Amino acid sequence: MIRLAIRLAAADAEIVLAELIELAPSGVEENEMPDGRIEYAVYGAAGELPALPDLEAAAGGALVEIVTSEVADDWDQQWKAFHKPVAIEHCGSRLRVRPPWAEASAAPSQVDLVIDPGQAFGTGAHATTRLCLKMLLALEPRGGCVDLGCGTGVLAIAAAKLGWEPVSALDHELESVAATIDNASANSVTVTAERFDLRRAAAVPAAPLVMANLLLPLLLDLARSGFDPHPPQLMIASGLLIEQADQVAEAFSLSHGLCEQDRRISGEWAALLLASEL
Ligand SMILES: C[S@@+](CC[C@H](N)C(=O)[O-])C[C@H]1O[C@@H](n2cnc3c(N)ncnc32)[C@H](O)[C@@H]1O
Numbered sequence: 001m002i003r004l005a006i007r008l009a010a011a012d013a014e015i016v017l018a019e020l021i022e023l024a025p026s027g028v029e030e031n032e033m034p035d036g037r038i039e040y041a042v043y044g045a046a047g048e049l050p051a052l053p054d055l056e057a058a059a060g061g062a063l064v065e066i067v068t069s070e071v072a073d074d075w076d077q078q079w080k081a082f083h084k085p086v087a088i089e090h091c092g093s094r095l096r097v098r099p100p101w102a103e104a105s106a107a108p109s110q111v112d113l114v115i116d117p118g119q120a121f122g123t124g125a126h127a128t129t130r131l132c133l134k135m136l137l138a139l140e141p142r143g144g145c146v147d148l149g150c151g152t153g154v155l156a157i158a159a160a161k162l163g164w165e166p167v168s169a170l171d172h173e174l175e176s177v178a179a180t181i182d183n184a185s186a187n188s189v190t191v192t193a194e195r196f197d198l199r200r201a202a203a204v205p206a207a208p209l210v211m212a213n214l215l216l217p218l219l220l221d222l223a224r225s226g227f228d229p230h231p232p233q234l235m236i237a238s239g240l241l242i243e244q245a246d247q248v249a250e251a252f253s254l255s256h257g258l259c260e261q262d263r264r265i266s267g268e269w270a271a272l273l274l275a276s277e278l
Pocket residue numbers: 120121122123124128129132147148149150151152153154155170171172173176196197198199213214215218239
């Protein structure tokens with residue numbers, strides 16, 4: 001299998017992409033390079049790839065670099081092998097997140113989650129997601145739950161499977177909303193997924209549990225903008241570096257009376273469980 005990459009200035013990208021899609025209708029991979037240029041890549045057997053003169057014509061007057069390299073014939077299988085099931089455990093309760101091509105576990109006591117690692121963030125493997133899942137597993141369901149920045153919907157779907165209801169999942173990316181709807185359906189759970197930009201919101205819809213696996217600036221924005229109709233009873237805040245956790249705990253405590261109940265660490269990451277004093 002050959003990988004054929006075309007590298008060019010970002011300013012020329014749109015016009016070249018339009019032409020390339022004509023030559024390679026089955027799809028083009030797009031990458032941003034460290035030097036600011038854009039790389040488009042197509043894969044195929046040597047005879048199936050667009051010919052070089054066609055590519056140069058597609059690029060018009062733009063200065064392009066064309067690089068070909070060999071990739072293993074089973075690269076799609078290798079990609080699948082990379083996504084392994086992730087098991088999360090708390091006091092004997094277990095949750096397992098797996099891609100659709102991995103077999104369900106035989107253990108009946110284990111909560112089984114199928115998440116397609118399509119285009120959104122959240123296979124369950126990232127430390128920030130695992131910390132959230134571990135904290136979620138330790139909680140008794142007590143009503144509704146909102147997942148802010150849902151990505152694939154992994155946290156929302158886990159909450160629904162564990163008995164939280166109703167579950168709402170919000171993300172500013174369309175791909176995340178679509179992935180969450182698909183994954184919720186694959187897991188036979190009801191999750192309402194909607195497009196929502198935290199940065200533009202006057203206040204964020206809250207429920208008894210809010211889960212927010214976001215980075216520091218967004219969490220601080222959330223502490224500033226607040227919750228509608230009122231702060232949650234419980235909030236899981238993740239996506240924090242260890243040295244940022246105090247700042248986030250303080251922001252939610254001062255503005256919303258949410259106090260730190262638990263802090264978990266994995267590698268350089270920290271997650272907080274915050275609870276209202278009521
Ligand atoms: C670290 S990922 C977490 C994904 C998933 N919840 C998980 O735990 O694996 C953060 C998510 O927040 C979303 N996000 C980033 N900025 C946002 C914003 N301003 N409003 C809403 N969602 C946002 C991203 O699209 C991404 O899906």
